[in-house]
Amino acid sequence: MTRLTDRHDALLLDLDGTLYRGPDPVDGAVDVLRECSSTLCYVTNNASRTPAAVAEHLRDLGFHAPDESVVTSSQAAARLLAELVPAGSSVLVVGTEALAAEVEAVGLTTTRSADPAPDAVVQGHSPDTGWADIAEATYAVRAGAVWVAANADTSLPTPRGLGPGNGAMVAAVAAATGMRPRVAGKPEAPLMADALARSESSSPLVVGDRLDTDIAGANTVGIPSLLVLTGVSTVDDVLWAGPECRPTHLASSLAVLLEDESASLIAATDRWSVARDGATVRLSSGTDAGHGTAGEPAWADALRSILPAVWALDGVDTVEGADDAARAVVEEWRARS
Incomplete structure (x- = not known):
């Protein structure tokens, strides 16, 4: 057996919902990654903390995470800005001081005001962002500033x-300016x-x-992916995913x-297997259907097995079970959607 980790020289790992939820690691995640042979690279869209702070948090949870193993959207946003505006340009920062520090690290200057008009605006998550911050960004973008967002996630996991x-917050500025x-x-x-550059993979x-x-x-x-159903995306999301969002691998946990x-x-x-009945997909069980694979539950095995067929269909929006084993799986899916 060649383990999945052994087939890849680097794992580009998301954080929230993948490695931890709120203050706690996902069950088994620390132990699994400790056994992985691949280089671990932690990749987060959250621009509110420095890479060093993220790495320290991961170490506190038990993960092996040198500072240089963390790649954040604040770093990517700063690098993108440096490609778009000349060195020394003024950048209005909507976000944390961690984001401002990354912008300054690439040779740009930072401000919190749209007066005088800055050359660019960079926007990253901060729980303290308010109307006044959105207004300053709006004034600057309307005046012609280059606008970069660290990420465009409309939601993020919190303990609540x-x-x-x-x-x-980006959508608010877009609505006020008509820009993207x-x-x-x-x-x-x-x-x-x-x-990819950091991991040298x-x-x-x-x-x-x-x-x-x-x-x-x-x-x-253009690289392969593993979706773990431990966070935001649900079974329903996977069933009806468009081509741009379809993973290569899928599992109930990182143990795979x-x-x-x-x-x-x-x-x-x-x-x-599945068969179409109008707008409904009917799931049927076959040989060894109830056993799953390598520790994976039957509901996850069934989902992986039928996704290619479901993704090839147009105009379907419901799944039903055609026998007892299939109905049990569909009930599990509904509980996880």
Whole structure:
């Protein structure tokens, strides 16, 4: 057996929902990554903390995370700005001091005011962003400033559930200006390119919990991905995902990294099949349908098995079970959506 981790020289790992939820690591994540042979590169869209602070948090949770193993959207946004405006240009920062520090590190100057008019605006998540900050960004963008967003996630996980992310604040400026920013974070290429360069990888695997950022980001730069259903994206999200958001592998947990790639590869099998009935997909069980694969539960095995067929169909929006085993799986899916 060749483990999935052994097939890839680097794992480009998302954080929230993949490695931890709130203050706690995802069950088993620390132990699994300790056994992985790949280089670990932590890739986050969150621009509110410095890479060193992120690495310290990961170490506090038990992960092996040198400072240089963390790649953030604030770094990618700063690098993108440096490509778009001359050295020494003035950049209005909407976000934390960590974001401002990254902008200054690439030879640009920072301000919090749109008067005098800055050359650029950079926008990253901060829980302290308010109307006055949005207004300053609006004035600057309307005056012609180059506009870069660290990321465009409309939501982010919090201990109380999903809260507004940087994308929600970006949307406010977009609504007030009629403009759209250049985006540095996932799913756009700049952050993924930074992660690839940092890891020096020739055969990377993106690992994450969000189809619209982690998986779409992998597809943007043409590398394989593993979706773990431990965070934001649900079974329903995967079933009806568009081509740009479809993962290569899918699993209930990170433990599949230590199994053969067949345990997580999205591919048709004889264990499960589907047939179309109007707008409904009917799931049927086949040989050894109830056993799953390599520690993966039956519901995850069934999902991987039928995704190629479901993704090939147009105009379907419901899944039903055609036998007892299939109905049990569909109930599990509904509980996880």
